[in-house]
Amino acid sequence: MTNFPAAAPADARIGALADVAVLMPAFNGQADVERTLASFEEDAPVYALIVDDGSTPPIVTPSVPGMRIEMLRMAQNGGIERAxxxxxxxxxxxxxxxxxRIDSGDLAAPQRLAKQRARMEAEPRLAALGTWTQVVNRAGAPLFMLRPAADARTLRRTRMLRSPLVHPSVMLRIDAVLAVGNYRVQYPAAEDLDLFLxxxxxxxCANLPELGLYYELNEGGISATKRRRQITSTLRLQARYLNVLNWRDWAGIGKSLLHFVTPYGALQRMKRALFARGT
Incomplete structure (x- = not known):
């Protein structure tokens, strides 16, 4: 495993990305890994860490111009939470x-990293900063836009009603993530909501109110193949963090229960219809 030198002091690299790392877990899908990493367009070199979660065959470290890439290999497939x-x-x-964060198969909008880093440098209280996200199908055709609230106060009020951040679009402050216990395995397939809460x-936590990610809706992804587990974990989190005086928390629980009984295909059609109208 390659060791890189510690980042230079912040005042020596204003505007650069020396202290930013792309973090991408991956299980199989060599072509998706390469396509995702090649999508980054920044004015400074980009470092990326791929966590190969027991792929068979192992993912080969790609060569991408303007990017330093390191591979961290897990001994066996243990799931995205451990990765x-x-x-x-x-x-x-x-x-x-x-x-x-980004997932294999997704694509980054130009200058995403620079914009997120600049905002987080300006606001030290920010531990996580997401972006608006264009959801696309496997062919790249747009399906709908995800526009979560931009400000921290609104996200706190609506965190149970709607996912506060689109996980693959998020930039995280590493020391804050470690301070709250890092990613955990207690809530399978809902590790992102667990961390955000x-x-x-x-x-x-906040969002840049502009496009930062093209999210590929993959029928074989976690949201499809582990859907019941994800909803169960979400309901457990909603119960744990429930504010009985906030009607949005109760509405969020109702929404999760509805998801539990609604077929996946029907749910995706409902999302497309709702978000197409900008709701």
């Missing part, structure tokens, strides 16, 4: 301050 936990620990050991107890 992300190991990835954050590895980035902290290498001296990075920010981890920019813990971060919101001590820090702010």
């Amino acid at each position: 992300l936990e190991a990835g954050v620990q590895a980035l902290a050991a290498r001296g990075f301050r920010y981890a920019a 813990r971060l919101m107890e001590r820090y702010d």
Whole structure:
């Protein structure tokens, strides 16, 4: 495993990305990994850590111009929760301050990293900063836009009603993630919501109100293949963090129960109809 030197002091690299790392877990899908990493368009070199979660055959480290890529291989497939936990620990050991999440198959909008880093540098209370997201199908055709609220206060009020951040669009402050216990395995397939809720107890989370990610809706992804597990974990989190005086929390529980009994295909058609109208 390659060791990179610690990042230079912040005032020596204003505008650069020396303290930012792209964090991408991957299980199989070599072509998707390569396509995702090649999508980054930044004015500074980009470092990426791929966490190969027991792929067979192992993912080969791609060569992408303007990008330094390191591979962290898990001994066996243990799930995205363990892969992300190991990835954050590895980035902290290498001296990075920010981890920019993305999943294989998704594409980054130009200058996403620079914009997110600039905002987080300007607002030290931010522990997580997402972006608006264009959802596309496997062919790249647009389906609908995800436009979560931009400000921390609104996200706290609506965190149970609607996912506060689109996980693969998020840039995380690594020290804050470690301070709240890193990614965990207690809530399978809802590791992102678990982390966001813990971060919101001590820090702010927000979204850039502009396109930062093209999210590929994959019928074989976690949301499809582990849907019941994901909804069960979400309901457990909603019960744990329930504010009985906030009607949005109760509405969020109702929404999760509806998802539990609604077929996946029907749910996706409902989302397309709702988000197409900008709701």
